[in-house]
Amino acid sequence: MYAWKCWRESRARFIFLLIMFTVTALLFTLQPGLGERNGWWYFDRSEYIRNPGPTAHVVFSMILSVLWCSGFLSAVFLGATASGSEIEPGTIEYLWTRPRTRASVTWTHWGLCVAEIVIVAVVPIYLAAALLGILTRRWDSSGPVISALLIAPWLMVIVGLPVLGLTTLMTALRRSASGGLIYTSGVVIAYAILRQIIIVPLHLNPPTLFAGPLVWLMNNNQFGATPIAFPWGALWRAVFLAAAFPLAAQYLLKRAEV
Amino acid sequence: MSDAAILTEGLSKSFGAQAAVSELNLRIQPGAVYGFLGRNGAGKTTTMRMLLGLVRPTKGRARVLGLDPTREAELMRILERVAFVPQRKQLYGWATPGELARMNKGYFPRWSDEAAARLAQRLEIPMNMAFKKLSIGNQSKVALLLALAQEAEVLILDEPTAGLDPVMVDEILRTLIEDHVSQGRTIFVSSHHMGEVEQICDWVGILEGGRLLLESRLEEIRQEFRLVIASGEGLSAASSTDVVSATTDGRFRRYVVAREAERFAAELRGQGATILEISPLGLRELFLHLVRKEDPCTPGNAGAKAAPVSSFS
Helix, strand or coil: CHHHHHHHHHHHHHHHHHHHHHHHHHHHHHHHHEEEECCEEEECCHHHHHCHHHHHHHHHHHHHHHHCCHHHHHHHHHHCCCHHHHCCCCCHHHHCCCCCCHHHHHHHHHHHHHHHHHHHHHHHHHHHHHHHHHHHCCCCCCCHHHHHHHHHHHHHHHHHHHHHHHHHHHHHHHCCHHHHHHHHHHHHHHHHHHHHHHHCCCCCCCCCCCCHHHHHHHHHCCCCCCCCCCCHHHHHHHHHHHHHHHHHHHHHHHHCCC | CCCCCEEEEEEEEEECCEEEEEEEEEEECCCCEEEEEECCCCCHHHHHHHHCCCCCCCEEEEEECCECCCCHHHHHHHHHHEEEECCCCCCCCCCCHHHHHHHHHHHCCCCCHHHHHHHHHHCCCCCCCCHHHCCHHHHHHHHHHHHHCCCCCEEEEECCCCCCCHHHHHHHHHHHHHHHHCCCCEEEEECCCHHHHHHHCCEEEEEECCEEEEEEEHHHHHHHCEEEEEECCCCCCCCCCCEEEEEEECCEEEEEECCCHHHHHHHHHHCCCEEEEEEECCHHHHHHHHHHCCECCECCECCCCCCCEECCC
16 A cells, blocks of 8 residues: 555656656657758658668767666655655654554655656667667667667666665655755765866766766767776665665664654 | 553653653553543653654553554554554645545555445545645544544544534544444543543543643542642641642642542641632543642642552552
């Protein structure tokens, strides 16, 4: 029943994010064929057939340049509905007097959010990949662009999971949805700014907080780019944080008094 | 020990330096309807929250249906068998009462759809309107419906009728009596309305400053408790162990005596006092005398801190 409640509370955000990212991905996919004549828009498929490789690469770069943040945004907006957000409005008294452990409540919400993040990441990009396949008449998934499109959403999810955990933790700490949302964004943005500040003067290269796999995907798929090694360290760090943050939230909520 | 529906022993809770509940000893038998009275901030809500695991005790222990609410596994078993109406009837604003009832059904194995439908009709609850759009009174009624349809063994109700009109209060009290009291379920209810407590409770506990001032059967209060008003010099001390409180009002001294008021009055006469009145006390008068007293007393030692008077035997 708690999963149903989580779904009811997050479904509007989920549907909004899904539509927004799907429309964006499809528009970017169609963009190379769009033209304007005498004030009218028209679509010409010839560019896709004439230069399938470069066109697909342009489409991929455009999609990734905007949709790379889908995991992050979904995680923050969906994660802010975690049970900690019920403390400030007072519905937590109702929730915590149902015979469900606080741990099960935390992980039920987490599981539902993971499912939603996966859908928000996978559906727009796989639809774009399918459309690109139709337009270029090439379905070779071993090709560099299509294969990159197929793995991109999963890397977005890997980036999103630690952010989801961080949002769950911040929501428990701040005891409200808005507090969780603001503090998570604050932590991520503050770290990114701090990282940029210290890279040059201190000659340090601190790791990107969670975004390593996505940075790899974007750098590895530029025209003429030399292939670089997959950042396994960043991946494991993301996996570790994805588990550690919700566990910390679970501990906090278990000890919380209302 | 475990035969009590609710039991607390030396239960205490402090928030920083502020003691919310101090050394609370309660023993509520199965089937009892226990009115928990006290002013705002007396510690009633904190006590109820400790029983439901929402707040951890600083000291002492609590048992609900023989189970310890500080242990998670036992707390889950308590929550399956206990229904709670909180003071702040805050539920999900987007959900309709119908959806809330369906959600509750999934949590509680003994949930009764028939009881929920009957209560919705009896309490005139619009079941298809979002909770946030309901009036305060209707929101309170929804919270009550969710608790009562749980068919729980123990009902813990924190000011359940706050915000309701007198007709609805009466309807709810009758529902409680017909559906729950008559079936021998235990009810632990806090309220500021003495009339309600007198209507449904058989036991009362009066809490002040986190301490239990008095615990007694309501029937005993009606039959035994008396207000003794006396005038005279040097009446600050009382030797009787039955004096619950003593207050000074100008030249007069007012004593609340738990039993044997005539014997106590004779004692006072022996000290040269003039007895002006010996009258029975209603619950409201008793409550006001206990919590307003200027000069609290322990039994037999007027002027010291009040101690609990228990009529359990």
